[in-house]
Amino acid sequence: MSQQRFLLRGGKVLGGQASDLLIANGRIEAMSASISDEAATVLDIKGSIILPGLVDLHTHLREPGREDSETVASASRAGAKGGFTALSAMANTSPVADTAGVVEQVYRLGQEAGFLDVFPIGAVTQGLKGEQLSEIGAMADSVARVRVFSDDGNCVFDPMVMRRALEYVKKFDGVIAQHAQEPRLTVDSQMNEGIISSKLGLKGWPAIAEEAIIARDVLLAEHVQSRLHICHVTTAGGVEIIRWAKARGIQVTAEVTPHHLLLTDDLANSYDPVFKVNPPLRTTKDVMALREALSDGTIDIVATDHAPHTSETKDCEWAEASFGMIGLETALSIVNKTMVESGLLDWAGVAHRMSSAPAKIGHYPNHGQNLTVGSVAHITVINPTKSWIVDRDLVVSKSRNTPYHGYELPGLVTHTFFGGRATMIDSKLMDKVV
Amino acid sequence: MRHLLSINDLSATGAIGILDTATELARINDGQVKKLPTLRGRTIVNLFAEDSTRTRISFEAAAKRLSADVINFSAKGSSLSKGESLKDTAQTLQAMGADAVVIRHPASGAAQRLADLEWMSGSVINAGDGTHEHPSQALLDAFTIRKHLGKGASDLAGLRIAIVGDVLHSRVARSNVLLLSMLGADVVLIAPPTLLPVGVESWPATISYDFDSVIPNVDAIMMLRVQQERMTDLFFPNSREYSRYFGLNSERMSAMAKHAIVMHPGPMNRGLEIAADVADSARSVIVEQVTNGVNVRMAILYVLLAGGPLEVGSN
Numbered sequence: 001m002s003q004q005r006f007l008l009r010g011g012k013v014l015g016g017q018a019s020d021l022l023i024a025n026g027r028i029e030a031m032s033a034s035i036s037d038e039a040a041t042v043l044d045i046k047g048s049i050i051l052p053g054l055v056d057l058h059t060h061l062r063e064p065g066r067e068d069s070e071t072v073a074s075a076s077r078a079g080a081k082g083g084f085t086a087l088s089a090m091a092n093t094s095p096v097a098d099t100a101g102v103v104e105q106v107y108r109l110g111q112e113a114g115f116l117d118v119f120p121i122g123a124v125t126q127g128l129k130g131e132q133l134s135e136i137g138a139m140a141d142s143v144a145r146v147r148v149f150s151d152d153g154n155c156v157f158d159p160m161v162m163r164r165a166l167e168y169v170k171k172f173d174g175v176i177a178q179h180a181q182e183p184r185l186t187v188d189s190q191m192n193e194g195i196i197s198s199k200l201g202l203k204g205w206p207a208i209a210e211e212a213i214i215a216r217d218v219l220l221a222e223h224v225q226s227r228l229h230i231c232h233v234t235t236a237g238g239v240e241i242i243r244w245a246k247a248r249g250i251q252v253t254a255e256v257t258p259h260h261l262l263l264t265d266d267l268a269n270s271y272d273p274v275f276k277v278n279p280p281l282r283t284t285k286d287v288m289a290l291r292e293a294l295s296d297g298t299i300d301i302v303a304t305d306h307a308p309h310t311s312e313t314k315d316c317e318w319a320e321a322s323f324g325m326i327g328l329e330t331a332l333s334i335v336n337k338t339m340v341e342s343g344l345l346d347w348a349g350v351a352h353r354m355s356s357a358p359a360k361i362g363h364y365p366n367h368g369q370n371l372t373v374g375s376v377a378h379i380t381v382i383n384p385t386k387s388w389i390v391d392r393d394l395v396v397s398k399s400r401n402t403p404y405h406g407y408e409l410p411g412l413v414t415h416t417f418f419g420g421r422a423t424m425i426d427s428k429l430m431d432k433v434v
Numbered sequence: 435m436r437h438l439l440s441i442n443d444l445s446a447t448g449a450i451g452i453l454d455t456a457t458e459l460a461r462i463n464d465g466q467v468k469k470l471p472t473l474r475g476r477t478i479v480n481l482f483a484e485d486s487t488r489t490r491i492s493f494e495a496a497a498k499r500l501s502a503d504v505i506n507f508s509a510k511g512s513s514l515s516k517g518e519s520l521k522d523t524a525q526t527l528q529a530m531g532a533d534a535v536v537i538r539h540p541a542s543g544a545a546q547r548l549a550d551l552e553w554m555s556g557s558v559i560n561a562g563d564g565t566h567e568h569p570s571q572a573l574l575d576a577f578t579i580r581k582h583l584g585k586g587a588s589d590l591a592g593l594r595i596a597i598v599g600d601v602l603h604s605r606v607a608r609s610n611v612l613l614l615s616m617l618g619a620d621v622v623l624i625a626p627p628t629l630l631p632v633g634v635e636s637w638p639a640t641i642s643y644d645f646d647s648v649i650p651n652v653d654a655i656m657m658l659r660v661q662q663e664r665m666t667d668l669f670f671p672n673s674r675e676y677s678r679y680f681g682l683n684s685e686r687m688s689a690m691a692k693h694a695i696v697m698h699p700g701p702m703n704r705g706l707e708i709a710a711d712v713a714d715s716a717r718s719v720i721v722e723q724v725t726n727g728v729n730v731r732m733a734i735l736y737v738l739l740a741g742g743p744l745e746v747g748s749n
Contacts, residue, residue: 198633201542201566201608206632270550271543315551316519317541319564 004421004434005029007037010046011381013371015347021050023377026420031373043425045381048414049347052355053085053116053378054332055367057148057177057255058231058303060324061087061118063109064102065094069399070308072109072118075328078306078397080115080423082328083380083413086359086367087116088303091123092153098123098134100142107144114433115423119364122146124165124176128154133165140172147363150177152231153278155213157183162217166226175227175253175361180213180238181279190319192265192280200268202318205280207235214238218245218252229361230254232305234279236289243298253361255303256290258327258334263287263403273314273321274403277307294353295344301358304331308399325403329395332382334404336411340384366419381415388412396429437549437558438734440567441612449613450588451743453577456726456733458744463499463729472740473502479532481523482508482561483539488700488724489561489571493536496731502739505532520544521553528554534739535559542566557738565603571699572609574730575656576617578723582695583653591618596648597639598624598680599658599707600669602631606699607658611639622648626680628669645680649689656697657682657708673706683709687717695719 006023013019013031020035021028056079062070070078072089079087089106091097097106103120110118122139126132128151139146149169156162156178165176186209191197193204214230218241221228233239233254245252259277264284267275275281293299307324314321327334335354339345345353351371359368366376387410392400416424421433435443444452462470478497482490490506497504507527520539527535534557537545542564549558562568576590583593595614601607601623614621615638622640623630634641642648649655660676670676677683682696690696696708696718704710713720737743 193632195633195636198631198636199608201564201605203565204632271546272550312519315521317539317544317547319541 005037005040006417006422007035007040007042008050008381009042009044011048011050013050014351015049018046023379023417023420026377028371028373028375028377043415045415047385048381048383050371051083051347051351051380051382052368052371053380053416053418054083054354055086055358055362055364056084056304056306056328057088057301057358057362058152058305059087059089059328060092060305060307061089061106062308063093064105069310070397072106073113074396074398075306076110076113076115076118077429078328078395080416080418081396081413081429082330083332083382083416084328085116085378085380085416085418086364087118088148088362089118089120090152091121091150092128096123096127097121098126100135100138103139103144103146104142116418117364117367119362120144120146121148121150121177124149124151124156125161130154130157130161133161133168136165136168136174137171140174147172147174148177148229148361149174150179150231152177152179155179155181155183159216159220163220163224166221166228167224170226173227173363175229177229177231178213178217179231180210180217182209182212185209185212190276191268192282194265194283196265196268200271202268207237207282210235210279211237211241214241218242218250221252222248222250225251227251232257232260232279232303233290233299234260234282234286236286239289239293239298243293246298253300254298255301256294256299257305258302258331259325259403261287261290261294261338262334267403268318271318273316273318274325274401276318276321276323277325278323291338291342291344294339300353301361302331302335302354303358304328308397309401310399314401325401326395326397326399328397330390330402330404330409332380332413333388333409333411336382336384337409341410377417377420379415379417380413382411382413384411386412435738438569438738439545439549439558439560441569441572441609441616446589446616449573449576449617452573452730452733452737453580454588455736455744456577456729459732459736460729469499469501471501472736473497473500476502476533476739477505477531478502478534478536478735479505479507479527481527481535481537482506483537484562486538486562489538492724492727493561493731495728496735499728500732500735502735505530520548521551524548524553532556534735536561538562540564559734559738562605564605566605567609568605569609569613570727570731570734571606572613573734574723574727575610575697575699576613577730578697578719578726579654581726582719583693589617590614593619593653594622594651595619595654595656596622596624596652597656597658598645598682600629600660600664601625601634601658602629603661603664604658610656611637615639622652624648624680626670646686646689649686650691652694653691654695654697655682655690659699659701660703660707677706681707681709682712684711687712687715690717697723699723
């Protein structure tokens, strides 16, 4: 347990009244209008917002296998920089996280890094091939306690495989996180299919390829009474189907990425593969529908889909380039820009969408708790009045593929506390967490 | 103008400047002097990462007639086929001091990447990038149309031009729609719905699925090549059915207006999108397109590398 004591002065919990907050013994020890504590490090955060530590349900940490683009340790630091206290390690590593051995390794690397909790996601099928179920039970019972299973990067396309997976995880109240992409409709697809793709001569990726799988899977989830999570929803039509499913009482949750809340397919006009992402950037109409859905709760959470890539896989022709963009360090600022500043969410809403709701979906213990005396001190502080300019050469992630290079973003994450230990103070990451 | 990547890089005035320059160069070429000293000492690299005989030879002839040094760099047998990145290739060309790179590449946007990333300081000329654009082909097509149908006008106002076939995968179609409409022509695209891109409704062109109804009302018909691989990818049932609805045969040709011309960017599939007797008919300007291609590409190099269009009537 942490011996550190921090006294946060004048911050606004979830944007409410300014008060002091004392962190000690790894927990929130006191919250009131005025606290004095001789032993504590005093941090003046007047005007800043105090949020529960952010929880990402969708992160590519690349280890094991592609340590040249990211490691569990580097992603942990990038996460702390962005205000996260928990990440979920997607299974598409090399080897794939389809056995207890791999998920335990990733979990242990996260604990060793110490900046936040890394909760491994297990593959649904062996090798992400979509054929045989992976060792789902063994991963659930392992030290990593896996509850979220996903073949992300690939769609669990075979409806019988999807049905069996949904049924199987009911044993421990697990959830299948589906990457909704009909493979036959997206062979060699490069970007959203529409006006821009028609002009650029890049092969289209129709919205229907996502929506068809969402529709199928909410019906499957209803039939077998299981929990389904839809990864990175990008289309207005997908939102409509999820809204319908929720109204019907189907146990479906959904996520949206920060980049799909802000960026649109016209960015492909540059042919710069930094904007090449799976699923692709869509149109303004889709972006507006996604914001509305996140506001009204149709979409439950924001997840980064942080996808680091080395420069040689992005510094090339569009069709040759890898899909994906990094997002841990910019996520909260983008949500502030698109949702808070536009009046669609208040800070309590942000805390729900980026902390308590994802923690609940993943059954992550001690995360996403209410900020009350006695809670584990996973805490993020953002100064909403400060803006900052994104510089890809200054990112903490090992990779530089941010689509926001040069953007001025509103809201600077200044402090992150993981279990009462400071991982970042005044926007400076700790060298190590003690 | 430093690069020619897309027809969008040109204004109508700029495009007409290139066509007028080509006209002047053609006039000079038809006289005694085949070679001009304009680009003596300049180096032009033909970077062809995709097979193309006619476009490469056309650019090579154009550069040589302007006295430039030409280096041909083709995919087969070069480092491009050994996994070298576009970036490394570009930096190599830069190190060799290329003043211009004419690039043909299977990836849409490759020419723009080469230009935007400042990997090299010279001009970039797009000689066809994936299914995106082929601006020099559109310019030579406009040149050919103007020569036959322009009645002395500098633009193509009032003309109606049909582009027929695999619009979805055609860089020739994309560049021509942009250029011909910019020069005032009405463009009508004729294809089975499977071979028109989603989003085509935003293009400056009208759409028809019915070739026969359009034929009598157009001044030029531009046939597009149908690639062999389209046969197996569900775009149409078989080649016979394609020919029946979208091929230009002699019966359809006889329904054309008297003055109307037949065009094809080549290489042709005789008997598929165009019947042999149509290709070889008096209406066909297909061989002349090749000739005009050299003059138009000379004009492009002239405008980009010699500082602007040639004044009409100069020597």
